[in-house]
Amino acid sequence: MIDRLAKFNELVPSSLPFVEGRLEGHKERKNYTIIGRGVAEDTKQLIKIQSLHGYNLGAVSAMPKNGSGLHSHTTAEVFVIYSGKWRFYWGADGKQETILEAGDIISMPTNMFRAFENVGDKESLMLPNGRKMIEPITQDELERFDNYLPEELEKNIYRNKQNNISDEVNGIKLYQVLGNKFNKKTYEPSIKQDTGFNLTTLNSISGEIKGIECIKPTVLFAQEGNWKIVIGNSNIKLEKGDTFSVPLSSKIDISCNNSENSILNFVSQI
Numbered sequence: 001m002i003d004r005l006a007k008f009n010e011l012v013p014s015s016l017p018f019v020e021g022r023l024e025g026h027k028e029r030k031n032y033t034i035i036g037r038g039v040a041e042d043t044k045q046l047i048k049i050q051s052l053h054g055y056n057l058g059a060v061s062a063m064p065k066n067g068s069g070l071h072s073h074t075t076a077e078v079f080v081i082y083s084g085k086w087r088f089y090w091g092a093d094g095k096q097e098t099i100l101e102a103g104d105i106i107s108m109p110t111n112m113f114r115a116f117e118n119v120g121d122k123e124s125l126m127l128p129n130g131r132k133m134i135e136p137i138t139q140d141e142l143e144r145f146d147n148y149l150p151e152e153l154e155k156n157i158y159r160n161k162q163n164n165i166s167d168e169v170n171g172i173k174l175y176q177v178l179g180n181k182f183n184k185k186t187y188e189p190s191i192k193q194d195t196g197f198n199l200t201t202l203n204s205i206s207g208e209i210k211g212i213e214c215i216k217p218t219v220l221f222a223q224e225g226n227w228k229i230v231i232g233n234s235n236i237k238l239e240k241g242d243t244f245s246v247p248l249s250s251k252i253d254i255s256c257n258n259s260e261n262s263i264l265n266f267v268s269q270i
Helices: 139-144 150-154
Strands: 031-036 047-048 056-062 072-073 077-081 085-090 096-101 105-108 112-118 125-129 166-170 171-180 197-214 219-223 228-233 236-237 243-246 250-269
Touching: 031 243, 056 112, 077 085, 077 096, 077 219, 085 105, 085 125, 096 150, 105 150, 105 171, 219 228, 219 236, 228 243, 236 243
Parallel strands: 031 047
Antiparallel strands: 031 056, 056 125, 072 112, 077 105, 077 125, 085 096, 085 112, 166 171, 171 197, 197 250, 219 243, 219 250, 228 236, 228 250
8 A cells, every 4th residue: 555655755756847837936846746757848747646537637837926937737737725825827818817725626627728826825735637638739729719707717716715525424524526426426516627537635533434345446645634544454544745646446434533633535437
């Protein structure tokens, strides 16, 4: 199981994941590849969990007033805000924007330019989920890309303060963010975009869900608090920032027993 566990304090970041990393406003940033190559350009960057899942999982931390430049993807890209305050801006001119805070999630539509910046007062962290790297576009293709007003993009944002609970099981609240499946049950997601994976956020102080069947590639990453994962005779402990890739076709128990509310993100391939 050890090769499926990524402890955050053991991850090796790249300080130059993209060419823009040499410029002011972009160079005080660290890029982590946890599962899959992601979209980084650093060919020497360490990939912590090598097995293929059908989606990538990485992390980005940045100092205040640092982040990415405008870029584009034609594949799904979802950002989970772990800490701090981030400004997301988009469109070829980057004039549209929104602010996200810890616990918020945004699923960027495909075929659009997007960028992000840490607008908090200290180093902050978020996890981008995505698929694969694409080739740079030409100037002639620019006009084919989409743009959205902030109110239009709001439907692709899950805000932590919404409190729209999908279900509650043995003291654990479920929030279905993307996709409509969790543990053989169907839920209405907060974000309707088809990203190719389910994302369910589990919130609890103390609770347990037993017998979750992970038929498709599944990844758990702890956002707050400590979580215990039981697979057969193996016990896996996840602390804030840790990631675990569940062996395919496993049945797992998830539990927590903390003094404050804890958050675990559950991602599975559709």
